[in-house]
Amino acid sequence: DAGVTQSPTHLIKTRGQHVTLRCSPISGHKSVSWYQQVLGQGPQFIFQYYEKEERGRGNFPDRFSARQFPNYSSELNVNALLLGDSALYLCASSLNQYGFTDTQYFGPGTRLTVL
Amino acid sequence: GQQVMQIPQYQHVQEGEDFTTYCNSSTTLSNIQWYKQRPGGHPVFLIQLVKSGEVKKQKRLTFQFGEAKKNSSLHITATQTTDVGTYFCADPIQGAQKLVFGQGTRLTINP
Numbered sequence: 516d517a518g519v520t521q522s523p524t525h526l527i528k529t530r531g532q533h534v535t536l537r538c539s540p541i542s543g544h545k546s547v548s549w550y551q552q553v554l555g556q557g558p559q560f561i562f563q564y565y566e567k568e569e570r571g572r573g574n575f576p577d578r579f580s581a582r583q584f585p586n587y588s589s590e591l592n593v594n595a596l597l598l599g600d601s602a603l604y605l606c607a608s609s610l611n612q613y614g615f616t617d618t619q620y621f622g623p624g625t626r627l628t629v630l
Numbered sequence: 631g632q633q634v635m636q637i638p639q640y641q642h643v644q645e646g647e648d649f650t651t652y653c654n655s656s657t658t659l660s661n662i663q664w665y666k667q668r669p670g671g672h673p674v675f676l677i678q679l680v681k682s683g684e685v686k687k688q689k690r691l692t693f694q695f696g697e698a699k700k701n702s703s704l705h706i707t708a709t710q711t712t713d714v715g716t717y718f719c720a721d722p723i724q725g726a727q728k729l730v731f732g733q734g735t736r737l738t739i740n741p
Contacts, residue, residue: 548729557636557718557731558673571727605672619663619729621672 517541519608519622527628528596536591536625540608546570547589548619549581550605558605564589565611593627601629634659634721636732644740649706651735653719660724662695662702667734668715676704706737714739 520539528534540547546565550558563571564583578594587608593600603624609617635654643649653662661680665673677686679695679702686693690713692705706713716734723730 550729557720557734558729560728560730563727573728618675618678619673621674624672 519606519620521604521606521622521625523625524623525626525628527630529630530596530598532596533592533594534596534627536593536604536606536627537588538591538606538608538622539588540606541620544608544610544620545587546609546611546617547583547587548607548609549589549591550607551575551600552603552605552624554602561591596629598629601627603627633730634662634719634732636719636735638735639733640736640738642738642740643709645711646708649709649713649737651704651717651719651737653702653704653732655700655721657700659695659699659702659721661722663720663722663729664693664702664704665718665720665731666715667718671715673718709737709739711739711741713737 519541522537548563549561551561552558560573561575562581567583581591583589603626605624606622607619609619611617637652641649661678663678664676666676667673677693682699683697684695690707694703702719704717716736718734719732721730
């Protein structure tokens with residue numbers, strides 16, 4: 516079975532632009548979470564979605580938004596990009612809503628560079 | 631806000647030496663998870679500890695959860711070059727539906 520997939524793998528944008536990152540969870544997993552990992556730090560929680568509804572939100576500005584589709588795939592959108600948004604964006608899937616007591620399976624991430 | 635502190639930030643050892651990383655919280659944890667991230671890779675789930683005083687082993691890795699559920703440790707016996715990477719503890723915040731990661735301990739090994 517395929518693991519969590521993310522696209523694109525790398526992305527270069529300029530300040531002020533917007534970006535859409537995509538994630539496909541493991542087949543059968545209904546929960547998708549997004550994290551931002553700045554170089555040298557631990558991942559920071561952005562959103563969790565379950566059954567197409569937002570179930571958790573981290574301390575990120577409104578420029579960050581996400582959604583989950585009926586097939587449980589997800590998109591993360593970031594508007595008005597800032598230099599500080601440069602990071603590895605990770606998607607994680609798990610079986611259940613209360614995904615944080617389940618095993619979290621992380622995708623390979625999307626490396627976003629903002630110039 | 632809720633956070634877990636991890637020490638040390640970096641650890642360099644000779645191959646064959648032991649390694650330990652510690653995770654501490656100011657509040658009682660419901661449970662604690664540990665992840666490993668290889669250089670250039672993504673976090674991979676290692677284990678979850680739930681019970682006070684719990685000890686779990688995976689080959690050369692030993693995980694402990696403190697009696698007060700405020701600290702945890704990961705100990706690697708006789709490190710190998712395949713152990714290189716950053717080890718993170720993470721606190722699952724049930725009510726907020728989020729996982730709070732520590733800063734990680736980066737392990738490098740001299741072969």
